[in-house]
Amino acid sequence: MRILRFYQINKVMLEHGLDELIPRKWLPWYAKLCRASLFWLRNKHPDKSQGVRVRLALQTLGPVFIKFGQMLSTRKDLLADDIANELTILQDQVQPFDSDIAQNIICQSLGIKDVSEIFSSFESKPLASASIAQVHAARLTEGDKDVVVKVIRPNIKSLIQSDIELMQTAAAVLQKLLPDGKRLRPVEVIAEYERTIIDELDLMHEAANGIQFKVNFENSPALYVPTIYGDYSRKSVMVMERIYGTPISDIEQLRARNTNMKRLAERGVEVFFTQVFRDSFFHADMHPGNIFVSTVNPDDPQYITIDFGIVGTLNSEDKRYLAENFIAFFNRNYRKVAQLHVDSGWVPSNTDIDDFEASIRKVCEPIFQKPLAEIEFSNVLLQLFNTARRFNMIIQ
Known part of the structure; x- marks a missing residue:
């Protein structure tokens, strides 16, 4: 199984021409020999830019690689603009799965026959779609409230598990072969990554984290945390208050709204240090797709954060x-x-x-x-x- 997955990964990368991103002079002889031996795997996207090819390859390989792309997308200081800008798409614009499947998962999880039993309206087209789940806009019949419904992708755990097992094997080999193997601790890194991504597959875990954040920042002028409706949340489904804000990465829109950027920057630092040092409970997946700025008062801006699947704690x-x-x-x-x-x-x-x-x-x-x-x-x-x-x- 691991050998097959290893071949699939190499196949996707070669078919998207990712080997061309590495100058041939940097490749050792055995890497060149290996590439030549896979002569039937050619770049199928020669007409596309490097950034598009990288993004498409990561999307094809699945959630573990999409997560990696999300992480890289925040490091524009390390990547070419073309690649970094394309990878930002992975934050919330991954290829969605069918809406009928999403509604079936919701019904099975909540023990209902049709979503209309709980929601007076439900939008089939997802608001956003990421590596682990996708989000649909809806309106709760109870209280007539605008909400979003987060649904875990079907059959995702087995694919993640197979990639993790492959990474564990590679980490064990690297720890033995690399001169810095013991210091870099790749085995421990993969073990922690496994715990993190498996937790993300349980939306009850995320719901509990979100509720805790809500308590920690109740009435805070710096950060707003949307309400999570625990009664309608299960392992594969979570219902949360719909928020309206400007994505933190949309600098042009923030300036157009005359947002007080100095105050916004100060509050960003305040929110981070408050989470770490006051609460010892912090959001650990704060890529731009998870951070918004309220449109209510641009001169006294307030952050809004979503997606509480990954948190950190400190003793x-x-x-x-x-x-x-x-x-x-x-x-x-x-x-x-x-x-x-x-x-x-x-x-x-x-x-x-x-x-x-x-x-x-x-x-x-x-x-x-x-x-x-x-x-x-x-x-x-x-x-x-x-x-x-x-x-x-x-x-x-």
Whole structure:
């Protein structure tokens, strides 16, 4: 089964010409030989741009790869504009499944014969469609309220499980073969990813998370969390208040509404740190498809967030460590940052603190010399990885 899936993955990538994205001079001889041996698999989309081919390949491969594409879509500092812009489509515009199937899943989950028993109206065309589920607009008969109905894609768990098993095999091999295998901990990374994506398949889990967020930010001027209707939510179906807002990525529309961008930025930081340090319960899937800005008061903007399938928590020790690191970093106290990393066990106890401090300063100090828009984060990231490798930092 794993061998078959491995072949399918390679087939899709080659048929979309993704091998052409890697310069031939970078490929080792055995990679060139392997490509030549699969001579019957040719690029079927030579007329399409690189970005379109990458997106179509990830969509074809399924939810695990779509999730990966969603993550990459937020890193425009690392990707060519063509590819990054195409990958944003994966946030909420994946090919939907048939509306009749969605309605059958709703009926089976809620124990009804027809959606009209609960909803006075139900739109067949999805509002949005993503890797795990799709969303339909509806109106609840009870209370006459506008809602959205989220429905898990049919037969998705088996496909996800097969991809996870393949990733587990690859991670175990890489952990043994790579010089940095133990430090990078690929096996643990895949294990955590498996827990995360399996949780996403249970909408009762997401409903509980959303209800908790609603409690945490009740009456907050910075963040609005829509109401989740637990009575109509099951493992494969969730009913939530419909929200109306501007996508956070639509900068032109935000400016056209005269949105106070400075206030919006400040509140974004406030919302993040409140989740992490006050609540120790934070939204861990905040790509632009899940964040909106209320249209009610542009001069005093309020965020709206959806999709609570992935959350994170921190214990008190983690919060203390992170807070001290942030304070030391913003005060440019690199000695303190270095010492905190040693004290926490992230780097070996015999690390040369002076050398480590100097390396951190070399990476971080240029950041303070430029406006945010001018910082090349791809370069910063590369330097951070090199520093981590040099000092045997354990990847968290």
